[in-house]
Amino acid sequence: MDKLGVITSFIHNIIVFNIPLLYGTVGEIVVEKSGSLNLGVEGTMAVGAIFGYIFGCYANSLGVGILVAFLAGAIFGLLFAALTVSFQANQNITGLTLTTFGLGIYFFVGNSVKSTGWPVMADYENVKEGFADIDIPLLSDIPLIGRGIFSHNLLVYLGIIIAVAVWWYLKHTSLGLRLRAIGENPAAADSVGINVNRMKYIHICLGCGIMGIGGYYMGLNMSGSFNSSCWINGYGWIAVALVIFANWSPAVAIFGTFVFGFFNTLRVSGTSIAAAFPETLGWLADIPAQMYQALPFIITAVVLVVTSIRNKRGSSGLPAALGLNYFREDR
Amino acid sequence: MRFHVVKRDNWPLWKRALAYLAAVVAALVIGAVILLAIGVDPLDYYYQLFTMGTVGNKIAYKTYMNYIKEFLPLAITSVALSLAFKMRFWNIGGEGQFIMGSISAGYIALKFGASLPVWLTLVLMCVVAMLVAGIYGLIAGFLKVKFGTNETLMTLMMNYIALYVLYFIGETKADWNLFLQETSSRPVFVNFSDTVAFPTIKIGAKFELNICFILALIIGIIIFIYLKHTKQGYEVSVIGDSAGTAKYAGMKVNRIVLRTVFLSASLIGLAAAFKVGTAGVLSTAITDDVGWTGIIVAWLAQLNTGMIFIVAALICVLQHGSTVAAATYAQVDSSFANMLQGIILFLVLAADFFIRFRIVRVKKGE
Structure with a gap:
């Protein structure tokens, strides 16, 4: 491959392989802003993936797939909300169980369907074509970066739109303000007449639904080939980390997705870049793959420590009531 | 009519144990329904699972x-x-x-x-x-x-x-x-x-x-x-x-x-x-x-x-x-155990709620 082509495909891959992270992260930001720490992102993405993919293929429609993935995620959110908001169960335990449960469902449903005949993505025109790259006119013709940045599938654009919309919603609408108030101090929010439990239910379901779409994306990106390793493959956990890196802002999450994505993509295509530029970037081939895999978590750990030091000055986006259940009678 | 959640005084141990037991049994019943749906005999499956296949096994x-x-x-x-x-x-x-x-x-x-x-x-x-x-x-x-x-x-x-x-x-x-x-x-x-x-x-x-x-x-x-x-x-x-x-x-x-x-x-x-x-x-x-x-x-x-x-x-x-x-x-691999584990835990967490709290009906005008 020519040198310019290597760069273009590198940029393209950063986006195409890592947008699911953005879905997971934006979804988790919505959930966490309501004061709930949901550690079940991995499981929620997994159920969104499996149900979205299967139903999307059966209906031969990308739209149906997206809708089912959203609903599957939202139902998981409902489960989480019922247990932690209404039943006052511990959020960490519920979230971790959601992950075990979700991965269990993923493999159970996947294997059951596989035994009767797995739907192959290539057979479903509308799904396949719906997921094909769409060129943005003019912009995609820019040399070097055009094909890398402005030629992507529908779900990439949708992910960016959702991230921007959620950012605007949290920052500039009164509902968003109320949501943030609940995450900071539910008792105070309650005392000014906000229905805390209803807001929590709605946003936990909404956030988990967004995660579900991200899962569906991952399934499509693997061309729907189902085997012994889950499509989500740890992305849900990276999303939990990315929320912290993004300081609970969906706009920063877009940037963060590309930072994490940059390293993630270097892991895959580091050798081809090293081969294209042996003099300047030859050393890239020597970095172990596990270093790239650990990097998101190392960076996040550092960010977590730095923000906690700064937090004393009140500049962090960490919701103050994160992880704590709100029991109305305790006011 | 409105409802009101109140913290409960300590339930006796047998009541708590019964609540958890009910949750586990309910989870197993849900699991059995899933097994039936894919054509597996739930009783035999559970028997195999809980005895870990040791009954009548020479290398148990x-x-x-x-x-x-x-x-x-x-x-x-x-x-x-x-x-x-x-x-x-x-x-x-x-x-x-x-x-x-x-x-x-x-x-x-x-x-x-x-x-x-x-x-x-x-x-x-x-x-x-x-x-x-x-x-x-x-x-x-x-x-x-x-x-x-x-x-x-x-x-x-x-x-x-x-x-x-x-x-x-x-x-x-x-x-x-x-x-x-x-x-x-x-x-x-x-x-x-x-x-x-x-x-x-x-x-x-x-x-x-x-x-x-x-x-x-x-x-x-x-x-x-x-x-x-x-x-x-x-x-x-x-x-x-x-x-x-x-x-x-x-x-x-x-x-x-x-x-x-x-x-x-x-x-x-x-x-x-x-x-x-x-x-x-x-x-x-x-x-x-x-x-x-x-x-x-x-x-x-x-x-x-x-x-x-x-x-x-x-x-x-x-x-x-x-x-x-x-x-x-x-047709039932170990992913079923993960699912069952999830169902059990969710129901136990729900049971836990009824052990810690009780729901009181609030009469009008109070």
């Missing part, structure tokens, strides 16, 4: 031995985690601490296994694994005490950092890497079970009880006494109830937190040393997810040391039994 002793191998690390890890949880310190980092313990125990076995006496190597493995895992856990504890860093998220990140360190060791052929076989061109972990392994006690004709089983019981009893009947254990529970109260009572809260986190993490290191010392070889899947499952076990057992052993034993039956039952029912 092997099943029991494998079962104990799975049970030990989970039980000790869960007990260890309960120490930190009692203090409301959310140590989600069991996986990472277990991995760090495993790597260091494996290192000792490979480095000194050939030259030192076996018993000394084993003791060294335990001590070093405890120290390394303890220090790894202490990092999050220190950050929490010093800067208020969220320990749930911090230990979560450290799990993955440890995991990729393990992957790096397991997948990189190099001169320094004594963990991998020199002769093999593919990366394969060196087996050290010929030189270093925990001794076993023969019971009956064939069954061999690993000494770690007895050690684990002793650890359980010690931790039980430590939490219930010592000053340090009392301090842990006071901090768990309210750090403010503890401070007001003149306790050095930070020191107690650090001490307990170290103890919790180092016990997980010990569990790892037991695991490595019985498996006789490291692997990238050495933890068997005990760091995750242990959290659920500790919580299900309500941080009660005795209950933890029982719950861990039951969860292991579920996990081990499902792999056995999968031999008969190919």
Whole structure:
């Protein structure tokens, strides 16, 4: 491959392989802003993936797939909300169980369907074509970066739109303000007449639904080939980390997705870049793959420590009531 | 008509036990419906699962031995985690601490296994694994005490950092890497079970009880006494109830937190040393997810040391039994156990609500 082509495909891959992270992260930001720490992102993405993919293929429609993935995620959110908001169960335990449960469902449903005949993505025109790259006119013709940045599938654009919309919603609408108030101090929010439990239910379901779409994306990106390793493959956990890196802002999450994505993509295509530029970037081939895999978590750990030091000055986006259940009678 | 949720005074033990039992039975019924839907006889499946296929099996002793191998690390890890949880310190980092313990125990076995006496190597493995895992856990504890860093998220990140360190060791052929076989061109972990392994006690004709089983019981009893009947254990529970109260009572809260986190993490290191010392070889899947499952076990057992052993034993039956039952029912693999485990826990959490709270109807005009 020519040198310019290597760069273009590198940029393209950063986006195409890592947008699911953005879905997971934006979804988790919505959930966490309501004061709930949901550690079940991995499981929620997994159920969104499996149900979205299967139903999307059966209906031969990308739209149906997206809708089912959203609903599957939202139902998981409902489960989480019922247990932690209404039943006052511990959020960490519920979230971790959601992950075990979700991965269990993923493999159970996947294997059951596989035994009767797995739907192959290539057979479903509308799904396949719906997921094909769409060129943005003019912009995609820019040399070097055009094909890398402005030629992507529908779900990439949708992910960016959702991230921007959620950012605007949290920052500039009164509902968003109320949501943030609940995450900071539910008792105070309650005392000014906000229905805390209803807001929590709605946003936990909404956030988990967004995660579900991200899962569906991952399934499509693997061309729907189902085997012994889950499509989500740890992305849900990276999303939990990315929320912290993004300081609970969906706009920063877009940037963060590309930072994490940059390293993630270097892991895959580091050798081809090293081969294209042996003099300047030859050393890239020597970095172990596990270093790239650990990097998101190392960076996040550092960010977590730095923000906690700064937090004393009140500049962090960490919701103050994160992880704590709100029991109305305790006011 | 409106409803109102009120905290309940303590229910008698039998009522609580009944509520949990009802939750588990309900979960099994849901599982049975799923099994029926895919054409599996639920009664026979559950029979296979809960007996782990041992009835009428000539090599049942092997099943029991494998079962104990799975049970030990989970039980000790869960007990260890309960120490930190009692203090409301959310140590989600069991996986990472277990991995760090495993790597260091494996290192000792490979480095000194050939030259030192076996018993000394084993003791060294335990001590070093405890120290390394303890220090790894202490990092999050220190950050929490010093800067208020969220320990749930911090230990979560450290799990993955440890995991990729393990992957790096397991997948990189190099001169320094004594963990991998020199002769093999593919990366394969060196087996050290010929030189270093925990001794076993023969019971009956064939069954061999690993000494770690007895050690684990002793650890359980010690931790039980430590939490219930010592000053340090009392301090842990006071901090768990309210750090403010503890401070007001003149306790050095930070020191107690650090001490307990170290103890919790180092016990997980010990569990790892037991695991490595019985498996006789490291692997990238050495933890068997005990760091995750242990959290659920500790919580299900309500941080009660005795209950933890029982719950861990039951969860292991579920996990081990499902792999056995999968031999008969190919369409139900171990993913069903994960699903069932989830359903059980959700229903138990719901039952927990009705144990802690009651719903009161509010009459109009009140």
